[in-house]
Amino acid sequence: MTAVGTDFERHWQAWHDQRETRLRDPLGVLSWIGLHWLDTDEQPVPGVPGRWRADGDTVVVTVDRLGELARDGRPLADSTVLRPAEGAPGLELTAGTRIAEVVRRTGKFAVRVHDPAAPALAHFAGIxxxxxxxxxxxxxxxxxxxxxxxxxxxxxxxxxxxxxxxxxxxxxxxxxxxxxxxxxxxxxxxxxxxxxxxxxxxxxxxxxxxxxxxxxxxxxxxxxxxxxxxxxxxxxxxxxxxxxxxxxxxxxxxxxxxxxxxxxxxxxxxxxx
Incomplete structure (x- = not known):
């Protein structure tokens, strides 16, 4: 292999290593353990606390105990209204070590659950x-x-x-x-x-x-x-x-x-x- 080829491969390897490092984020893509679609009837979401429902252009989540869920470090109390943007990264609520990410896709709402103990993370062997x-x-x-x-x-x-x-x-x-x-x-x-x-x-x-x-x-x-x-x-x-x-x-x-x-x-x- 020529020196240019060796240099080319070295730069690619650095890029590839960075990609794999990002995928090992404990709350990133490989931590996703569920995507749960909401409707207008209140429902639990497996893996995180609260009762969840869609309400027009918003999501309403109700907690039974203070501190079950938090947003930006502040515990949620009673019912909270969330307005995730269409097609954008979701609004994140913490539930212990897990994340409840509220997303909007084509006018529909879902809660994506992140878990740092997800099997996909534990078994990740590279791309x-x-x-x-x-x-x-x-x-x-x-x-x-x-x-x-x-x-x-x-x-x-x-x-x-x-x-x-x-x-x-x-x-x-x-x-x-x-x-x-x-x-x-x-x-x-x-x-x-x-x-x-x-x-x-x-x-x-x-x-x-x-x-x-x-x-x-x-x-x-x-x-x-x-x-x-x-x-x-x-x-x-x-x-x-x-x-x-x-x-x-x-x-x-x-x-x-x-x-x-x-x-x-x-x-x-x-x-x-």
Whole structure:
């Protein structure tokens, strides 16, 4: 391997190690042990205290004893009204060592339970990935829309939708062929894409992978490095509500780079330290 290749792999390894460190967060994705949907009838949520119900655009939680649940360090008393934002990270209530995260998705409310003693955390053995290869890091160009567009995609759970602010398209070439992907985010703060390819559902997770593209240069140039294509939370847990890739971002070519499907044991043979 050339010195450039060795340096490339070293930088990728540092990125990969950081990814795995973040996944080991004791209250992160791997700590999720349940996603419980609420309706207008008061109900308990397994794993955390309180009685919960949806009420119009809010969630109402009632506790029986002071201190069973707390928000920002302050114990909840009696009934508390919560207003989680659509599609955003949830509002977090602490229940001992656990977290009750109240989320809103497509107008529906759910409580996601985080537990630092979750089996998925205890058994986490790393993220399977293809061996890094510079051939999958190519020059691309960002072509902005005149105005930002809203792209609606389905989700891994039936009946849910995600709405994304699309800033334009990223154009790049692989093996002489040109491809385009719709880019989400804002060019001044960073772009990303959700995509599938011919490996999706084979060695990589079928719903989508995400690739962060950063901020384009003045001429629109940026690096499209598929070695850093990463899994969404739904690849690791059934308690996620991740989006699917938009139809325009379903590449016909096999992108044999980036993170593989952690649910497929065979994928772990592709890369090891």
């Amino acid at each position: 399977p990935a293809y061996r890094p290869d510079p051939r999958w890091a190519v020059l691309g160009f960002f072509e902005p829309y005149e105005r930002s567009r809203t792209i609606t995609t389905a989700a891994v759970l039936d009946g849910l939708e995600h709405r994304h602010a699309a800033a334009g398209t990223v154009v790049f070439r692989l093996d002489g062929a040109e491809y385009r992907l719709i880019a989400f985010g804002r060019p001044e703060t960073g772009l990303s894409v959700l995509f599938t390819d011919a490996t999706s559902g084979v060695t990589t997770y079928p719903a989508a992978r995400r690739l962060e593209l950063g901020t384009p240069a003045v001429d629109g140039g940026l690096t499209v490095d598929f070695n850093r294509a990463l899994n969404l939370p739904c690849a690791f847990t059934d308690h996620a509500t991740c989006p699917l890739a938009p139809a325009e971002n379903r590449l016909p070519v096999a992108i044999e780079a980036g993170e593989q499907n952690p649910r497929t044991r065979a994928a772990r043979t592709e890369y090891s330290r």
